Amino acid sequence: MSLILPFHQLFSRRRAAAATALLLCAIxxxxxxxxHAANVNVAVAANFTEPxxxxxxxxxxxxxxxxxxxxxxxxxxxxxxxxxxxFQVFLSADEKTPKKxxxxxxxxxxxxxxxxxxxxxxxSANKTLVTGEQALRDAKFNKIAIADPATAPYGAAAxxxxxxxxxYDALSPKIVQGANIAQAFQFVDTGNAxxxxxxxxxxxxxxxxxxxxxxxxxYSAIRQDAVLLRSGEGNEAAKAFLAxxxxxxxxxxxxxxxxxxx
Numbered sequence: 001m002s003l004i005l006p007f008h009q010l011f012s013r014r015r016a017a018a019a020t021a022l023l024l025c026a027i028x029x030x031x032x033x034x035x036h037a038a039n040v041n042v043a044v045a046a047n048f049t050e051p052x053x054x055x056x057x058x059x060x061x062x063x064x065x066x067x068x069x070x071x072x073x074x075x076x077x078x079x080x081x082x083x084x085x086x087f088q089v090f091l092s093a094d095e096k097t098p099k100k101x102x103x104x105x106x107x108x109x110x111x112x113x114x115x116x117x118x119x120x121x122x123x124s125a126n127k128t129l130v131t132g133e134q135a136l137r138d139a140k141f142n143k144i145a146i147a148d149p150a151t152a153p154y155g156a157a158a159x160x161x162x163x164x165x166x167x168y169d170a171l172s173p174k175i176v177q178g179a180n181i182a183q184a185f186q187f188v189d190t191g192n193a194x195x196x197x198x199x200x201x202x203x204x205x206x207x208x209x210x211x212x213x214x215x216x217x218x219y220s221a222i223r224q225d226a227v228l229l230r231s232g233e234g235n236e237a238a239k240a241f242l243a244x245x246x247x248x249x250x251x252x253x254x255x256x257x258x259x260x261x262x
Contacts, residue, residue, distance in 0.1 A: 038237035045093030075151025088232025111228035117260035118222035145196030158197035
């Protein structure tokens with residue numbers, strides 16, 4: 001029997017071998033890429049929901065690492081973290097809570113930084129209701145929504161504003177509290193409250209309604225700090241995410257949503 005293959009068979013076998021080699025190479029590269037990609041679990045203050053989603057998409061596109069986001073009230077996240085919640089990074093709505101975590105040994109003090117400065121807005125879906133602070137003084141509404149001031153910095157800022165204007169006691173019976181700023185906005189958006197104090201980021205792209213940008217001198221600056229949690233110290237994706245938060249692409253997103261940047 002002849003061991004010499006016809007040319008066309010030999011060519012076909014060589015082409016098949018080359019294709020197999022290319023496929024194996026592609027699989028190897030994909031496995032290598034997967035080995036280097038990692039995941040970071042990020043606890044995000046509710047007011048920062050939309051910018052965080054956009055930043056996470058950019059982060060994944062640039063680094064191939066993935067940021068899994070959870071949203072809620074800063075005070076509630078603090079409790080969860082102290083109880084061992086599986087987060088590696090915390091984007092807070094204030095500066096006090098991350099500091100408390102570092103003081104308690106639950107976060108890295110060296111990683112602490114201000115990533116955004118929030119802005120408070122009085123908003124109504126009714127296009128004529130909010131006419132500046134006079135809308136609060138006239139009090140021609142049944143309910144005004146705020147976030148829980150005990151756990152949400154934007155809620156605390158709302159209370160500060162009302163007290164600075166000298167009308168907190170008068171409006172106190174009309175206040176309805178959301179667990180966080182997202183729920184406070186939902187009350188206003190659905191009409192369960194005629195107006196409410198919300199984050200600028202929640203309404204900056206919204207058409208219609210009426211709003212009043214609360215003067216910064218009426219409430220303490222809402223400096224929002226980020227920190228690397230102890231559980232994230234060995235997670236390269238967590239460190240990369242915080243580095244990305246300090247970069248120009250993240251800053252551009254934050255400015256688009258109405259946040260000040262340090």
